[in-house]
Amino acid sequence: MGLRKYKNINRFLVDKRVERFAGNIEYGKTVLDVGAGSARYRNFFRNNQYITIDIGLEQKSNKGIDIVADILDMPLNSSSIDYMMCVEVLEHIPDGNLLLKELSRVLISNGKLLLTVPLCFGEHMEPHDYYRYTQYSMKDMFEANGFRVLSMEKRGGYFTLLSFLVGHLPDQIERARNIPALLRKLFKGLLRWPFTYFLAPILIKLDRFDEKKSFTLGYFYEVQKID
Numbered sequence: 001m002g003l004r005k006y007k008n009i010n011r012f013l014v015d016k017r018v019e020r021f022a023g024n025i026e027y028g029k030t031v032l033d034v035g036a037g038s039a040r041y042r043n044f045f046r047n048n049q050y051i052t053i054d055i056g057l058e059q060k061s062n063k064g065i066d067i068v069a070d071i072l073d074m075p076l077n078s079s080s081i082d083y084m085m086c087v088e089v090l091e092h093i094p095d096g097n098l099l100l101k102e103l104s105r106v107l108i109s110n111g112k113l114l115l116t117v118p119l120c121f122g123e124h125m126e127p128h129d130y131y132r133y134t135q136y137s138m139k140d141m142f143e144a145n146g147f148r149v150l151s152m153e154k155r156g157g158y159f160t161l162l163s164f165l166v167g168h169l170p171d172q173i174e175r176a177r178n179i180p181a182l183l184r185k186l187f188k189g190l191l192r193w194p195f196t197y198f199l200a201p202i203l204i205k206l207d208r209f210d211e212k213k214s215f216t217l218g219y220f221y222e223v224q225k226i227d
Helices: 002-007 009-023 096-106 135-144 156-166 167-174 181-209
Strands: 030-034 047-054 081-089 105-118 147-154 218-225
Touching: 002 009, 002 156, 002 181, 009 081, 009 105, 009 147, 009 156, 009 181, 047 105, 081 096, 096 105, 096 135, 135 147, 135 218, 147 156, 167 181
Parallel strands: 030 047, 030 081, 081 105
Antiparallel strands: 105 218, 147 218
16 A cells, blocks of 8 residues: 555545454354445455445446445344444434434344444535534444444544645645646646655654544444344
């Protein structure tokens, strides 16, 4: 990965957390990826029965989706899945409690769920982007829907957030349609090294000085269904 991770440090951190989750799952267990999109994580679960479910709003085709269905009403039996993950999906649901209730229904007793949500992050997948959840609202929602929080990790602090924004600066320039296309391309190339590959890594190293991390890209939750 090298320096390329700084082009999207947020995606890099999410991918690493999913990879760690996958590494702790026993051979042959069922894993349901809820809101999986094009199933970018399939290779992480080659030793498991990996199933993807999505309604297909984000991508142009349903390629990679095993079950095309509404994730608020999944065509799956209750207590039928060993592990679940729901990566950057909850903010796109008008009522997050309905999704957590459905995840709890399908997951086996004591089954584990990896759920990630953004916090300091721009609007995306418009117009289906509704909420940003703090750690306090997430705790209440998990407990209200039959889950026990096993771990909560912040996705970096203030300087990681700055690194993400700085690393994206060349790409934002490219999106500025009021600048001629040739200039956008030139500026993107000129700015990539000083901003994405030089300044962004320095900012990441400064993150250790932010102990509270109240400014964070988002949260990683590992929770367990309880009866």
